[in-house]
Each structure stands twice: as C-alpha cells, then as structure tokens.
Amino acid sequence: MKACDVVGYTADGEAWCPAGTAARYGPAHPTRDQRDRDGNAVHPVFAADEWTYEPVCGACGASLPARVVHVRRSR
C-alpha cells in the first residue's frame, strides 16, 4: 500500500470506508465536492495519515488501515 492511497474518508465526525462513504454521500468524483450533512467537505484518509486511535467505519465497523500512533498526554 502506498502512503498516498486513500483508505477511507472522514465526515460528520466519523470515519468511513470507501464503500460506506459512497453509500452515504454518493460516489467520489473528481469534479464534484462531496459534502457531509453539516455541509463540510468529506476528507480522504490516506494510508500515511496518523491517528491517535484506530479509525473504524461508522457504517460497517471495518477498521481503516491507517497508521495509529500512541500519544502520551502529560497532565
């Protein structure tokens, strides 16, 4: 998998796998902006993106193959 591969999307504050994104927001299309239900852009998740938790599709529960980094928070 390449770092620039799109492994899913984020919208409405949740992560979505490509199939779940297409089912919820319509198929990705280069000339059409996908918008979530709040009118914000649907953002692609790339394989190299770092997450502090494992992103899981809000529709089917599949985990997206993004990088998970463990951030230690100081108090």
Ligand SMILES: [Zn+2]
């Ligand atoms: Zn899914």
